[in-house]
Amino acid sequence: MIKRIHHGAALAVIVLCLAGCAKNPFGLRDAQDPVQDEGTYVTPIDPVIALDNLRFAMIEQNIGHYVQVFSDSLSYRFDYLLADRPDTLSGWGYAEETRIARNLFSAAGNISLVWMTTPGRSDQLSDSTAVFYRTYTLDAVVMDADTLATLSCAGDVIFYLERNSIDLWWVQDWEDFHESAQRLSWADLKSRFR
Amino acid sequence: MILAWTWLPAPAPAREWISSAQSGYSSSYHTQSWFDSLAVTGAVPEGTTWRLSHRLDLLRKERVSSTDLRQRNQRVTFNAGPAVTRTLGWVLNLEGEENAFEESIARRTILAKAFGGLEWRPSREGTVAVEAGVVTSRHTAEAHRSDAGFAERLATHWDLAQFAGMADRGIRADAQLSYSGDHRTDLPARETRWRWHSSWDHPGDTVSLTWSEDWAKTRFYPAPDRFEQIARQESRGRTGRIVWARPPRTSNDRGLFDPRLIALRVHAEASTDDNSYNMTAGTPATLPNDTRTSSRGYQIESSRVWRSLRISSGYRYRWTKDRFGEARRDQTGETGEWTAGLEWRLSSSDSAGAKVIFRATSYTVPGDSSFFDDRDQGERVVEIWWKRRVSEVLSVRPQFSFRSFRQIFISEQLSANNNTDDVYLLAPAISWIPAPSTEFAQQFAIRAHYRYFDYERTDPQGRGTLYRKAESISGLRFSPMLHTTCHLGYVYRYEDFGGLYDREGWVQAVDWDRRSHLVDLQLSWTPARGLSVDPSFGLEYKRSFNHRRQDGDVVRIEDDLFRRHYIAMVITWRGPSGIDLDLRVARRVQRFGKSEKDRDDRWQLTLSKGLG
Numbered sequence: 068m069i070k071r072i073h074h075g076a077a078l079a080v081i082v083l084c085l086a087g088c089a090k091n092p093f094g095l096r097d098a099q100d101p102v103q104d105e106g107t108y109v110t111p112i113d114p115v116i117a118l119d120n121l122r123f124a125m126i127e128q129n130i131g132h133y134v135q136v137f138s139d140s141l142s143y144r145f146d147y148l149l150a151d152r153p154d155t156l157s158g159w160g161y162a163e164e165t166r167i168a169r170n171l172f173s174a175a176g177n178i179s180l181v182w183m184t185t186p187g188r189s190d191q192l193s194d195s196t197a198v199f200y201r202t203y204t205l206d207a208v209v210m211d212a213d214t215l216a217t218l219s220c221a222g223d224v225i226f227y228l229e230r231n232s233i234d235l236w237w238v239q240d241w242e243d244f245h246e247s248a249q250r251l252s253w254a255d256l257k258s259r260f261r
Numbered sequence: 262m263i264l265a266w267t268w269l270p271a272p273a274p275a276r277e278w279i280s281s282a283q284s285g286y287s288s289s290y291h292t293q294s295w296f297d298s299l300a301v302t303g304a305v306p307e308g309t310t311w312r313l314s315h316r317l318d319l320l321r322k323e324r325v326s327s328t329d330l331r332q333r334n335q336r337v338t339f340n341a342g343p344a345v346t347r348t349l350g351w352v353l354n355l356e357g358e359e360n361a362f363e364e365s366i367a368r369r370t371i372l373a374k375a376f377g378g379l380e381w382r383p384s385r386e387g388t389v390a391v392e393a394g395v396v397t398s399r400h401t402a403e404a405h406r407s408d409a410g411f412a413e414r415l416a417t418h419w420d421l422a423q424f425a426g427m428a429d430r431g432i433r434a435d436a437q438l439s440y441s442g443d444h445r446t447d448l449p450a451r452e453t454r455w456r457w458h459s460s461w462d463h464p465g466d467t468v469s470l471t472w473s474e475d476w477a478k479t480r481f482y483p484a485p486d487r488f489e490q491i492a493r494q495e496s497r498g499r500t501g502r503i504v505w506a507r508p509p510r511t512s513n514d515r516g517l518f519d520p521r522l523i524a525l526r527v528h529a530e531a532s533t534d535d536n537s538y539n540m541t542a543g544t545p546a547t548l549p550n551d552t553r554t555s556s557r558g559y560q561i562e563s564s565r566v567w568r569s570l571r572i573s574s575g576y577r578y579r580w581t582k583d584r585f586g587e588a589r590r591d592q593t594g595e596t597g598e599w600t601a602g603l604e605w606r607l608s609s610s611d612s613a614g615a616k617v618i619f620r621a622t623s624y625t626v627p628g629d630s631s632f633f634d635d636r637d638q639g640e641r642v643v644e645i646w647w648k649r650r651v652s653e654v655l656s657v658r659p660q661f662s663f664r665s666f667r668q669i670f671i672s673e674q675l676s677a678n679n680n681t682d683d684v685y686l687l688a689p690a691i692s693w694i695p696a697p698s699t700e701f702a703q704q705f706a707i708r709a710h711y712r713y714f715d716y717e718r719t720d721p722q723g724r725g726t727l728y729r730k731a732e733s734i735s736g737l738r739f740s741p742m743l744h745t746t747c748h749l750g751y752v753y754r755y756e757d758f759g760g761l762y763d764r765e766g767w768v769q770a771v772d773w774d775r776r777s778h779l780v781d782l783q784l785s786w787t788p789a790r791g792l793s794v795d796p797s798f799g800l801e802y803k804r805s806f807n808h809r810r811q812d813g814d815v816v817r818i819e820d821d822l823f824r825r826h827y828i829a830m831v832i833t834w835r836g837p838s839g840i841d842l843d844l845r846v847a848r849r850v851q852r853f854g855k856s857e858k859d860r861d862d863r864w865q866l867t868l869s870k871g872l873g
Binding site (some may be wrong): 088089090091092093094095096097098099100101102103104105106108110112129130131132134135146162166169170187188189194232233234235244247258261 | 291323328330362549550557559576578580583592595596598599619620621623633634635636637639666667669670671672674676677678679682684710712714716718719726728730779851861
């Protein structure tokens with residue numbers, strides 16, 4: 068008798084789970100017909116293409132392309148490692164990164180991003196991983212206290228990329244370093260839009 | 262410092278007083294890093310246990326255009342617990358931490374803590390530790406700020422089921438509670454955590470329940486170089502989890518569909534995390550938004566072994582909600598996933614298997630959101646494999662897989678690039694072991710990766726793209742003599758990529774192709790007991806061609822020629838007196854087209870000493 072109650076309770080829990088909250092794993096919603104151009108995005112079959120996609124997503128402020136550049140388990144870190152600061156202020160993950168990008172794109176009038184290989188360093192490419200060293204200059208025109216201001220950032224970034232399950236490249240880790248303490252870095256710009 | 266501890270005399274083996282010590286240095290490009298780590302434990306005088314640990318990391322990156330970047334992080338701790346009685350003991354904890362960044366600007370934080378207290382262990386089932394002490398900190402940038410205050414800590418752990426004598430009935434119940442308070446003037450902090458875990462092993466079934474909560478209120482300087490601003494962070498987290506697992510009831514074979522023979526596991530979890538920020542002093546600074554993340558989900562897995570078949574199936578559901586202080590920025594995610602698997606042992610030499618996964622995730626934003634990123638992701642995976650053991654030394658394993666990944670944006674603002682990726686892979690593999698000391702493996706892989714766009718594009722990439730890759734991977738491992746193993750690998754790869762155009766059927770217009778050769782040679786040699794020498798050599802040659810169409814013909818024009826070789830050596834020595842030495846030296850030379858040769862030399866030395 069106890070066993071029957073036991074099984075009945077377990078089955079009831081399963082049925083309740085399935086009935087109360089379940090999602091159809093087979094179907095997707097329909098999309099609306101586009102009213103804007105698709106922007107610049109190339110299938111990232113090479114790691115360097117993924118980096119180009121990131122640069123164009125920033126310049127074109129295209130969140131749809133931006134979110135495709137990164138792994139779901141992205142780790143973004145920057146160079147202040149001081150005690151007494153919450154962990155969230157020295158880095159974040161995919162959800163936070165894409166949310167910050169949404170905020171930035173909605174507030175920015177114009178973004179320019181130029182980068183080159185960091186002097187003295189060369190990219191490391193292997194079959195399944197790639198490391199890119201870039202020195203960047205990033206200018207963003209944003210609304211600041213009801214006036215347009217240009218935030219000029221510069222620094223070094225290291226991108227760690229890997230192949231995903233469908234053999235395309237995406238950014239797994241991203242490290243950002245100030246060019247100097249007197250100048251904003253990309254991380255400082257992002258922090259303003261958290 | 263390495264030499265100092267490496268040549269420490271070995272103490273009497275009965276008295277373990279050095280647990281481990283390690284030092285290392287590595288150099289690569291213009292980056293040097295150094296680490297030191299030492300952990301010493303002792304039990305002298307009798308009844309007193311103590312532990313001293315130190316870890317130092319130094320990093321220096323040379324930069325051409327600006328000041329070198331330097332970073333130093335070190336932490337030292339000392340814990341001691343002299344016993345007063347069998348159940349009562351003193352507790353002494355000293356901690357010091359330094360984090361310094363870019364010394365030329367001298368951003369540095371030093372944190373020191375000293376605690377003393379009592380630990381009470383009335384029985385094996387529980388402990389209570391109470392400590393009080395002082396905390397000091399000093400932050401240095403262009404200015405500096407010191408802070409100090411009293412602090413207290415409480416930690417207790419109880420195994421209640423053991424305590425109540427219920428452990429014999431398969432019941433477990435653990436409770437943990439910790440509290441810490443820090444009363445510095447600028448940066449006070451309080452933190453509370455508690456966790457409850459219970460489980461019940463009924464004959465056949467296991468049910469476990471875990472609940473944990475944590476709450477913390479801390480303060481920090483929001484600007485790294487100004488200390489007049491102080492921000493407060495309050496965070497709260499809750500997690501609950503329940504797991505029920507049921508193995509098959511009986512081993513009697515009563516048919517494929519007997520529900521009592523199905524193993525079941527149900528796992529359900531829910532959690533919330535809140536973070537809020539505000540200013541307590543100074544002018545308002547840029548602070549992170551308040552966040553609240555909630556999630557809940559469950560997973561049901563079942564499996565059934567019937568004769569030579571193993572069938573498994575499962576469903577996973579997960580719901581998440583991210584709130585970011587403003588409703589228009591919120592996002593809800595919902596995932597449903599169904600998996601099924603089949604493994605079949607056809608005969609003593611044949612086995613086959615298949616796996617199917619269907620997954621759909623929807624992200625929904627509020628209707629008034631201006632971000633237009635309502636989106637869905639769908640993934641379908643089918644994998645089929647067959648393994649045939651032709652003889653004792655020869656086996657083959659053909660494998661086919663299909664993966665389809667679809668990401669769509671619902672809004673007309675972002676739907677232009679909606680697409681589907683379909684990847685087909687056929688990968689037969691052969692393994693041949695002609696002699697115990699020789700093994701040969703060969704794999705071929707043919708991959709076709711289609712990307713179809715939902716709408717016509719304005720760029721000339723066509724309505725879709727096709728990326729094709731074919732490769733041959735060969736590997737040979739053999740031992741030509743005692744203590745020596747060789748591995749020789751060779752990979753040949755062909756790739757091409759181009760747009761897909763509808764010309765009475767889809768055709769690919771190749772934009773570029775690439776051919777790669779990779780050779781890898783590794784040797785592992787153990788000339789003496791404890792000593793191994795592992796040299797390796799690799800070569801990579803990659804040639805790319807662009808395809809241009811002229812007067813109806815396709816002309817291949819060389820785009821890039823990439824050459825790389827590397828040579829590396831790893832020497833490992835496990836010497837007497839517990840000394841371990843690990844030396845890694847590598848040189849890599851690569852060249853893109855007609856560019857300058859790029860040379861990268863790196864080396865790393867690690868010394869470890871473990872005694873007792």
